[in-house]
Amino acid sequence: MSADGEELAKDLGPLAALTIGVGTMIGAGIFVLPGTAIENAGWFAVLSFVLGGGIALLTALSASELGTAMPKSGGAYYYVNQALGPLFGSIAGWSNWLGLAFASAFYMVGFGQYVQAILDIESVLVLGPLSLPSVKLIAFLGAAFFILVNYVGAKETGRLQNGIVLILLGILAVFTVVGAFRADPANLPPGEGLSPMLTTTGIIFVSYLGFVQITSVAEEIKNPGKNLPRAVIGSVLIVTTIYALVLITMAAAVEQGFIAEAQRAGSIAVVEVGRVLLGPIGALALLLGGLLATASSANASILASSRINFAMGRDEIVTPELNTVHPRFGTPYRAIGITGALILLFILAGSVELLATLGSVLHLVIYGLLNLALITFRETAVIDYEPSYRVPLYPIVPAAGALLSFALIVFISPTVIALGGLLVAGAIVWYFAYAKQRTTERGALFEFIETRREDMPDSIVSAASSVHPDGGEFRVLVPLANPEHESDLISLASAIAKQRDGVVDAVHIVTVPDQTSLAYASEHFEDKRAESRALLDAAESDAHVYDVPIEKTTIFSHRSFEEIFDAAREHDADLVVMGWGPDSHGSPGRVESALDDLTTQLPCDFLALKDRGFEPDRVLVPTAGGPSSDLSAEVARTLQREFDSEVTLLHVAADPSDGEEFMASWADAHDLSDATTRVETGDVDEVITAAAEESTLVVIGATSRGLLSRLVFGSSILDAAEGIECSVLLAERPSSRSIRERLFG
Amino acid sequence: MDDSGDSSHGALLAHVLLPVANEEDARRTARALEPYDPGRVSALHVVEKGEGVPDKTPVAQSEEQAEAAFAAIRGVFPDASDHVAYDRDVLDAILETAREIDASAIAFRSREGGRLLQFLSGDLSIKLVTNADRPVIALPRGDQTA
Numbered sequence: 001m002s003a004d005g006e007e008l009a010k011d012l013g014p015l016a017a018l019t020i021g022v023g024t025m026i027g028a029g030i031f032v033l034p035g036t037a038i039e040n041a042g043w044f045a046v047l048s049f050v051l052g053g054g055i056a057l058l059t060a061l062s063a064s065e066l067g068t069a070m071p072k073s074g075g076a077y078y079y080v081n082q083a084l085g086p087l088f089g090s091i092a093g094w095s096n097w098l099g100l101a102f103a104s105a106f107y108m109v110g111f112g113q114y115v116q117a118i119l120d121i122e123s124v125l126v127l128g129p130l131s132l133p134s135v136k137l138i139a140f141l142g143a144a145f146f147i148l149v150n151y152v153g154a155k156e157t158g159r160l161q162n163g164i165v166l167i168l169l170g171i172l173a174v175f176t177v178v179g180a181f182r183a184d185p186a187n188l189p190p191g192e193g194l195s196p197m198l199t200t201t202g203i204i205f206v207s208y209l210g211f212v213q214i215t216s217v218a219e220e221i222k223n224p225g226k227n228l229p230r231a232v233i234g235s236v237l238i239v240t241t242i243y244a245l246v247l248i249t250m251a252a253a254v255e256q257g258f259i260a261e262a263q264r265a266g267s268i269a270v271v272e273v274g275r276v277l278l279g280p281i282g283a284l285a286l287l288l289g290g291l292l293a294t295a296s297s298a299n300a301s302i303l304a305s306s307r308i309n310f311a312m313g314r315d316e317i318v319t320p321e322l323n324t325v326h327p328r329f330g331t332p333y334r335a336i337g338i339t340g341a342l343i344l345l346f347i348l349a350g351s352v353e354l355l356a357t358l359g360s361v362l363h364l365v366i367y368g369l370l371n372l373a374l375i376t377f378r379e380t381a382v383i384d385y386e387p388s389y390r391v392p393l394y395p396i397v398p399a400a401g402a403l404l405s406f407a408l409i410v411f412i413s414p415t416v417i418a419l420g421g422l423l424v425a426g427a428i429v430w431y432f433a434y435a436k437q438r439t440t441e442r443g444a445l446f447e448f449i450e451t452r453r454e455d456m457p458d459s460i461v462s463a464a465s466s467v468h469p470d471g472g473e474f475r476v477l478v479p480l481a482n483p484e485h486e487s488d489l490i491s492l493a494s495a496i497a498k499q500r501d502g503v504v505d506a507v508h509i510v511t512v513p514d515q516t517s518l519a520y521a522s523e524h525f526e527d528k529r530a531e532s533r534a535l536l537d538a539a540e541s542d543a544h545v546y547d548v549p550i551e552k553t554t555i556f557s558h559r560s561f562e563e564i565f566d567a568a569r570e571h572d573a574d575l576v577v578m579g580w581g582p583d584s585h586g587s588p589g590r591v592e593s594a595l596d597d598l599t600t601q602l603p604c605d606f607l608a609l610k611d612r613g614f615e616p617d618r619v620l621v622p623t624a625g626g627p628s629s630d631l632s633a634e635v636a637r638t639l640q641r642e643f644d645s646e647v648t649l650l651h652v653a654a655d656p657s658d659g660e661e662f663m664a665s666w667a668d669a670h671d672l673s674d675a676t677t678r679v680e681t682g683d684v685d686e687v688i689t690a691a692a693e694e695s696t697l698v699v700i701g702a703t704s705r706g707l708l709s710r711l712v713f714g715s716s717i718l719d720a721a722e723g724i725e726c727s728v729l730l731a732e733r734p735s736s737r738s739i740r741e742r743l744f745g
Numbered sequence: 746m747d748d749s750g751d752s753s754h755g756a757l758l759a760h761v762l763l764p765v766a767n768e769e770d771a772r773r774t775a776r777a778l779e780p781y782d783p784g785r786v787s788a789l790h791v792v793e794k795g796e797g798v799p800d801k802t803p804v805a806q807s808e809e810q811a812e813a814a815f816a817a818i819r820g821v822f823p824d825a826s827d828h829v830a831y832d833r834d835v836l837d838a839i840l841e842t843a844r845e846i847d848a849s850a851i852a853f854r855s856r857e858g859g860r861l862l863q864f865l866s867g868d869l870s871i872k873l874v875t876n877a878d879r880p881v882i883a884l885p886r887g888d889q890t891a
Binding site for chain 1: 766767769770779792793794795796797798799800801802803804805806807810820821822823829830831856
């Protein structure tokens with residue numbers, strides 16, 4: 001069903017995707033800012049818009065590649081977090097969120113200007129002792145309206161969206177064509193030089209914010225491999241062309257000084273030029289266009305910001321509570337409410353130019369990071385990074401995209417840079433104060449540095465680990481079933497949790513017959529409840545011996561074994577310590593194949609104890625390498641530290657000298673060089689059984705995927721384990737899947 | 746599965762389609778239906794599509810919502826099957842699914858809220874009752890379930 005469902009979830013065709021980009025971008029940027037731009041930069045304002053489009057295009061190419069590789073909600077934030085880790089993820093997420101809020105506030109102030117011009121309202125309204133600029137008042141009311149629309153989830157149709165975009169394109173096309181006939185190079189106001197041109201680019205860059213929004217709805221686009229790059233790149237090209245033509249018209253079709261005069265008179269330059277070119281009807285058409293454009297941009301940005309909140313919440317950069325869906329409206333109302341409050345605040349607090357430039361500067365930060373994210377993915381050769389679209393001329397395109405984005409920031413007014421810097425600093429503080437303890441995503445860059453510790457300069461390695469997320473506390477989940485094994489399992493779990501400064505999470509899973517509803521069971525199974533309480537209280541006192549915090553849960557479930565996996569996922573466990581044997585967790589579910597499927601996707605590390613008493617005095621670790629033996633080595637080291645256990649490493653090899661070599665390097669790599677090592681030849685099972693006679697605990701890594709499941713169900717127990725008389729601890733670590741799952745799952 | 750309809754309640758509750766919006770709604774709806782001992786139960790969650798505009802919630806979140814709702818249903822009816830429909834028109838999706846699975850009736854629990862709330866979220870109850878091509882059962886609100 002899910003494959004089917006995924007297809008059905010995709011209802012955005014190529015045109016719809018394109019109009020989302022164009023519709024979001026054509027907004028207050030082109031309807032409000034050209035006057036300011038020409039006043040500041042002369043006819044170079046045309047170049048400002050073209051340069052802005054160029055930077056946007058470079059980033060659009062990168063966004064297309066990332067979007068086809070990871071069609072995930074959250075767009076730019078998501079890619080940066082996955083590539084550069086949560087510190088930069090935090091910066092990108094907050095910049096994206098606040099950047100969109102500033103941009104939305106700017107759109108709404110533009111909307112206010114247009115409404116004021118249409119209704120011809122006094123520019124200052126006096127209400128008793130208060131005097132309010134009417135533009136801001138209208139902007140405030142308008143924003144409140146669009147926030148409400150998104151809050152209750154009333155939706156315009158795709159047709160309406162297409163209609164609006166078509167009307168806008170039509171109005172601007174007529175405007176530029178007529179303008180072209182009247183254009184006279186003599187009218188061009190002289191260019192003001194490079195520096196004002198770049199400063200202007202920084203202001204008007206807010207006109208190019210929509211294209212990344214397309215990647216954030218990538219999951220909903222039909223055939224995204226093809227349509228996503230087309231929509232992203234196409235929308236930037238279309239919009240850049242229109243902007244350039246509009247600016248040329250405005251600079252060349254009216255006399256020099258006309259724009260400056262209109263600006264001084266406080267009227268909207270685009271509309272005034274329209275009045276000259278097309279008469280009152282032209283002015284009216286442009287007024288209408290400005291109204292539609294600013295409104296649809298603001299509306300789209302409010303929704304887009306909730307997508308970023310969703311992705312940030314999923315990674316616990318912000319609290320996932322933010323994403324709660326309204327029971328009635330089906331909208332992420334909290335995210336929309338908070339974004340809305342920010343927008344209203346910004347409208348009251350900032351001027352048009354300040355809002356536009358802050359929106360620009362924060363987005364330039366994101367776009368710079370987005371390009372770096374692409375370079376990181378390519379250079380660290382992340383497995384399964386398989387974009388169906390690849391940027392041309394790599395690495396020039398993303399490198400230029402990153403460089404130009406960051407460089408343009410330099411030319412923006414110092415006040416805005418300082419404010420933007422403050423917000424970025426705030427995001428960094430936020431990361432260390434809040435997100436670092438919670439988020440788990442490490443980022444491809446960190447993984448890359450980690451796997452090459454030796455080849456990297458120490459300063460880089462230590463810098464990387466100082467920003468490394470703690471991923472919340474280390475959580476050891478202990479599913480309890482048989483009271484006989486409770487104490488041993490909790491002791492083992494507590495020892496590990498203590499060494500890792502973590503917590504023990506004891507879960508008693510009560511199996512309920514299929515015929516009984518779970519709700520009924522949880523209310524009526526009084527005896528079960530009492531039993532559960534007793535078991536968990538015992539667990540608590542065992543954990544207290546180790547001075548480890550413990551959490552207790554009772555779960556009523558129709559399933560037993562499967563529930564452990566669910567609980568591990570839901571509780572976000574780092575390690576599960578469970579019993580293994582006929583009296584531990586009953587028989588598996590009815591469907592064998594479904595279970596195989598489950599166990600091949602372990603949600604975290606698993607330790608299964610075949611319990612014959614927990615005595616960690618002499619620990620034997622047979623190893624043949626592999627991820628699960630890494631886990632058995634970690635466990636052995638933990639036991640060594642906690643109980644001063646004597647650890648013996650055992651390797652069975654065909655050739656003794658090869659074996660010695662393997663053993664030495666393995667022990668060294670796993671920080672166990674102080675352990676006794678034994679290399680033997682012969683039958684693996686017999687050797688292990690013989691060696692186990694001198695041990696109190698055997699810790700063995702599962703050698704093949706799914707071994708754990710077979711052991712737990714007793715269908716194919718390792719021959720060696722049968723003969724061993726002490727306790728056996730089976731360790732299984734999910735294989736390379738994990739990275740893939742985290743990235744692309 | 747085929748033994749539905751053999752109970753004394755006749756064919757009306759032989760195969761009931763339960764459209765549910767979220768976990769809480771699903772739990773309450775299922776509990777409201779439980780006393781009437783329906784034959785087969787199929788749960789349906791409709792993801793509202795815009796056909797040209799982005800959804801209200803990201804796809805991943807919509808799926809989470811559906812999954813949570815189905816889990817709540819299965820808490821009461823362990824054998825309930827589940828369906829996710831994607832449609833611009835929630836009503837259409839409900840009727841369409843009912844036809845597809847050949848449901849004997851559609852059961853729903855009207856949700857609380859005054860006229861304004863009904864208007865804002867689109868009053869489905871009336872539309873469902875007026876347009877359905879099969880019996881529609883309005884379950885008691887049963888606010889006694891705390």
